[in-house]
Structure formats: structure tokens, C-alpha cells
Amino acid sequence: MTQGAVSRLIQSLEEDLGLKLFTREGRGLSLTPAGEIYHREVSDAIDRIGAASRAARYSVDSGILSISAVPTFAMRWLIPKLPDFQAVHPDILVDVIAGDGPTNLALGEYHLAIRFCEPPFGDVVAQRLMSEEVGALCAPALLRNGRPFERPEDLLRFPLLGHSTRPEAWPDFLSAMGLGPLPAPKPSFEHFFMLAEAAVAGMGIALIPLFLVRDELAAGRLVQAVPMTIRPRRAYYLLHNRPAGQMRMVRAFKSWIRRAAAEPSSRPPVARAGQEA
Amino acid sequence: MTQGAVSRLIQSLEEDLGLKLFTREGRGLSLTPAGEIYHREVSDAIDRIGAASRAARYSVDSGILSISAVPTFAMRWLIPKLPDFQAVHPDILVDVIAGDGPTNLALGEYHLAIRFCEPPFGDVVAQRLMSEEVGALCAPALLRNGRPFERPEDLLRFPLLGHSTRPEAWPDFLSAMGLGPLPAPKPSFEHFFMLAEAAVAGMGIALIPLFLVRDELAAGRLVQAVPMTIRPRRAYYLLHNRPAGQMRMVRAFKSWIRRAAAEPSSRPPVARAGQEA
């Protein structure tokens, strides 16, 4: 869809509604208050149609197994391993949907969900996949001759990049190092892979689960700023509702992922670097 | 939109979703359970888009005044009087939307609502328009030589046609006549004009507000089966939320409808019949 097409659609929509949804201010444009409200309502409604469609599609056992997974976990861990699952179960097609936020398992919008959360309770079936080890990572250029900071206070000399859905991460880490509360408001990103990009680019120091940035660590694009890692209480869980547990596809996936998660996920950097050479 | 187009759309939708929404059984078709759910969800979402669009459209004072009114009242009372309003306020365009159910005045989906209800309370501004006089009406053919029944029990010999949103109507009427509870389940209709049609066709006896069927009474297509009427506690109210009360259009309409509602609405049948001749 080109820019021109969108411009035209906006125009005809504004004409239909009889009001301006955007304020044009020279080179840019931004939503009017009415436009904001309308956008919220309509995109909400469209989301519901999408959800209903997925629920309908996945309600029949069509050989498609749908999984809502937290974005970076899906990108860096799940998807790379999927070919293996495919090889074991060629008849099951896996459909991965990026999804944060609370799960809507009851609606049947997807069969399985992978979330980073506390051990869940209630009417949901949960399988713990793995915990993670979080380190303070940055580009090597930020360190003096490639060595980690000696004093924890040195961390505070750089922007501490945050993750929108984990506001507690930096406070936890700093207090574990015996430092006070987080000094300044920091730039934060929605996904770890964005955070990783920012750190690689030298924007500052980011708290990232090590297994998500194996490659960057192995290649030396990211290094630990201080020789310490923490293990959050939250972990990755595979979730589904009780009825879904009956499905052949779900059972197959659960037994596969149990084994996949048991494998050592963060190989020693040396071996990894060797593979890349 | 032709039938063929709809058929095609259904087909492509079923293909997209990968499941059947309808069960084809020879000459007819009906929704599958999945289809029902999908229909409910999607039409709900579409309704919300419609509501948001109306809310957006009516949020600006574009000279359009929108009124959600109970269907038969709109048809038989409001719309016939609208030309008069138009004549007084040629600059205001009135947009009448049929609407039962609870009002969503807060959403701004329409400026005004007309409902048949108890005196409303809470954060809504209400103006009482009129009450109604309900009679038991039927086609003259059902009566012996055009005279009302002598004994109330005679009512029970005919199907008592009901109105879906007024289940209490017949029990109230019968108990007012000293009769027991409603004997048999009765056919019921969603709108008074349908009920009127059914009664004219001789299907049975219907409880209808007299002012809605002035013409039928005047022309003798409907007559009172028993010489009694009741006045429900509920009445017609014009409703709007507080902010809407500031609008020029709303104020104009309110003062107009106050006068319109004060006029005698049920003229004597003789005079009316004379007009028609």
C-alpha cells in the first residue's frame, strides 16, 4: 500500500465523516482529538474482528497450530527452533503471532501463548519453559580497553536503556549492585531486539536476557558492562486453556518444546564464534 | 446489493476463514454454531464502528441534529410532524435513527433520544413528552356485528398478540379487567406497526397505543374489542445528556417538541374520517 493510497483513504474518510481527523501543519500531520477517539474506537473494533476471525479459524482442527508469543522470544528463540518441530511433525503448521499483554486464551484466538510472567494460577494450564539471565550490556566502545567497569557507579555515567514492559528491571539490577534508585529518566524501547540494536549502536547500557543476544555477545558487538547477572523471578511459560490440552497438535507441541527448552541455550561464546568464522 | 453478490462474499469469507459458516440444506441455509459466534462478534464490532462514526459526525455542530427514537413513535408521530419543525428551522437537518434499547447518550452517537420508559434518573436530562392510552384492538370482523365484547372473557377466545418489548402489557390489561393470568403463549411482534398490521389482518387482538393507529381506528380497520383502555405508568421521554443541552439545535428542538406534544394528538375519529373522505 503506497503513501498516496493512504492519503486518498484519509481524505475520503474525512469527507464521509464531515470532519478533519488530522491537523495538517506544513510538513507533518497529526491526529485531532476527534481523530484520536475515532482511531481508538475503530481500531479496537477492527482488532475484535481480527480476533473473532482467528478464533473461528483456529476453532477447527485444520492442522494449523497458532501460538501467541512475546516478540523477541519468538524471534530469537522459538522461530529458530521451529524447523526442528516441523521436521518431527510435518503435518502441523505452526502460526506464530506476536503478542504481549494479557492472554485471551478463553476466546480461542490462539491455541497456545508464551508469556514472560509469574507462575500463573487459575484456570490456565502452564508449563514453565525457562528462566533467563539478565546482564547489563553495551557496545564495547563504551568500556575502557574492553574491560568491564570496576566500580558499579560507572554504570550511571551512561544512559540506562529500559524496556517498556519491564520498568522494574533497572531498579532491581541497581539495588542488587548496592546502588541507589535510578537517577534519570531513560529512553526505553518496546522490544528487546530494539533495545539490543540501540545498545549495539552505543546509545547506552541495556538490561537484556543473555540468551536473546547470543549472537551479539559471541561476535563481540555487545559486552557485559559489569560482571554481574540477575535472574528475575518471572520466567517464560507456555500457556493454554484446559480444553486445548486435548488437542493432538497442542500435545505434540508441548512435548517437543519441553525437550527444546531443556537444551542448553546459551553456548559458550567461543564455540559460537568458531561457528561463525 | 444482489443475492449473487452476497453469495459470493459468503463464499470468499468461508474460504478465508477455512470453515463453513452456514450449513446448506437443500433449499435453505442456516448459520453453523461457529457462524453464529462469528456473526455476533463481527456485527458487534461493526456496530461499534458505526457508533463511533456517528459520534464523530455529530460531535461537530454541522447543522445535523440526530435523534434516536423508538421505531413506531418515530414513524407515526415524530416524522409526520417533522415538516413543521423544518419550516420553523430550515437550517437544522434532522436525522432520525430507529433505536430501542438503552441509550448511549454519553457516547455522543446521537444528540437526542426518545424512549418509552419510567421517569429517568441519573445524569440524563429528560423531558416528558406524552403518555399513551392503550386499547385492545382488532379487526372488526372478529366482533359480532361490530360491537365490543360484552364479557371480558371473550377476549381469551382469540390469540392475544404481544409486543416483544412490553411483555407486561397483556397481564396488566387482563388483570385490570379482572381476569386471571395470560392463558397461552402468544405470537408477538417487535414493533407496533407490525402488530397493527397483524391485527388489521385479523390474526387476533393486540394492545396498541391509540395515538399510533389513529388512521386505522378512523378508517374502521381496527376497533376496540372491549370498551376499556389503560394508561401505562411509562411514558415517552425526550432524553439527552447535560452537555448536549447547550447546543442551539437541541434547544430549538426541545422547545418545538414541547409545543408539538401539547397539541391534542388523538382527534375524534369522526373528524379524522371526515378529513379522509
Place this chain on the structure above:
DNA sequence: CTTTCTCAATGAGTTTATATCATGAATTGG
């Protein structure tokens, strides 16, 4: 201050999607 660059709007043209018409198949009611 000029130039360059970016971004949204627009004119013209083309492709695609969507509706229509007419017809066909299947079923049911009289």
C-alpha cells in the same frame, strides 16, 4: 539565504475487486 530534502497531496492511468445479470441445480409445496 539558498539549496536540498522530506513529507503529504494530487492528477492521470491502470489494475483489481466487486457487483450485476442471467442461468442452473436442488428442493419443497401445492
Place this chain on the structure above:
DNA sequence: CCAATTCATGATATAAACTCATTGAGAAAG
């Protein structure tokens, strides 16, 4: 058994939607 009703479908027309290329207006850079 025929007529009527109902949904599906093939071919075709048309309107809608999208793209490309360009323009004009600002903002940023030189």
C-alpha cells in the same frame, strides 16, 4: 408433477482502489 423458491455460479461490466509520478510546502543543511 409442475411451479415456485432459494442458493450457487459463469460471464461481463463497472466502479473502486491502488500505483506512479509529480507538485508544493516546510524544515534542515550548507
